[in-house]
Amino acid sequence: MTNYLKQNNKLAYMTICSFLLILISVYMILIYAPQEIIMGDVQRIFYYHVASGWIGALAFFITLIASVLFLITKHEKYDLVAMSSAEIGVVFISMNIISGSIWARPVWNTWWTWDPRLTTATIMWLLYIAYLFLHTGLENHHRRAHITSVYGIVAFVSVPLTFAAIRIWRTIHPVVIGSSDPNAEGQFDMTPEMTTTLLFTVATFTVLYCTLIWHRIRIQQMQISLSKIYSHEIGN
């Protein structure tokens, strides 16, 4: 019991910590980072856009690793990690797509275009929604863990393609980090302040991801122990 409380304490600190970090990142994005000359203030979306995209990719990568580890070791905890991480990844990729769309309206003059990057990101998003859907379609715990792990591995195949899409196909999506296609619309060079802000936001989101996944795993563990208590009572 005390162990449980201690874990709770740590988690509470971490939640507060990520809240404060987000406040600082909002300050940095809105005030510390300079205004971009051509695009103006709308460029500030970029920081959360990149950070949430990064968390999406990271979350799906963790799902992949946890799925592989589950199939090797058959430990139930890896299944919990895989599932929680995919859920968080879907949320962040949604944020990534929505923020990109808001940015694209003034810069590309359209909410949406069937550009390779946008298309592959949407496919990735659909894949992990399918993953969550698959999760609901399996009632047996043990079987669910095995089957979703296999799908978690298959689904990850799309993630590197999304990352590579702006680099291998001709696209209008800018590549700020690394070289870009001359066709890209909304390209800009980062000043040192912008780089600092971006790195800080990415770090903040990573902390936020860790907090969220911890919460999610804890809730799942509680659900499992609760269902054990129930089945025990019915058994008696």
Added chain:
Amino acid sequence: MMKSPQDNTTTKFWQSSLAIIWKDWKIELRKKSLLSSMLIFSLMIVLIFTFALDLDKSARENVAIGILWVTFVFAATLGLNQTIALENENSTLDGILLSPIDQTSILVGKFISTFIFVTIIEAFVMPIYYILFEIPLFSPKLIVVILLGTFGYTLVGTLLATIAMRTQYREIILPILLFPVATPIIISAVQCSNKILSGASWNQMSGPFNLLIVYDIIFVGIAIMTFDHLIKE
């Protein structure tokens, strides 16, 4: 000459795969339901597209390859659902699992029989398509691309159909699981086919062609590595 044990297991593996292919064929030859329904379904799709897009001569050239691939993909999905559902009907999959064979040979057998079914349908649809749309489909390059695309699609489809059958949603969930996973293959196959039709040189189409091969190889790897875990549960 003595056979090494390695040789023996390989022969056994292929024998059991062949047995599964032969069994699926025998059922199909007696029922004749799968191939005929796939064929009629493909023709329907071609017709619906013709009406829906109001295809005149100029519009046809731009979208023809896309429609061809959509037809293949839908027909293959129908076939995938059927070949796996076949094993669910009387729980015959349990029977196959009880037999002392390498479990990956079940995947290989199921995959090859689906692949053959889909290829037969494609062989029927392509001449009809040629007659309807007057598009030069019979170049060796294009056939290679179609075979490679079908290979990857049916392989990952067999794997995911096995997953779908083990959920409570059954057939409904297969397209949801399969379409996003197979998109890289479809995208590269369509790009390749378009380039072939527009008479591009080998160099110009090497990008999507390589992507197609890479994804085929990735799916072979993933399927072999994960199928055991899937079927045991």
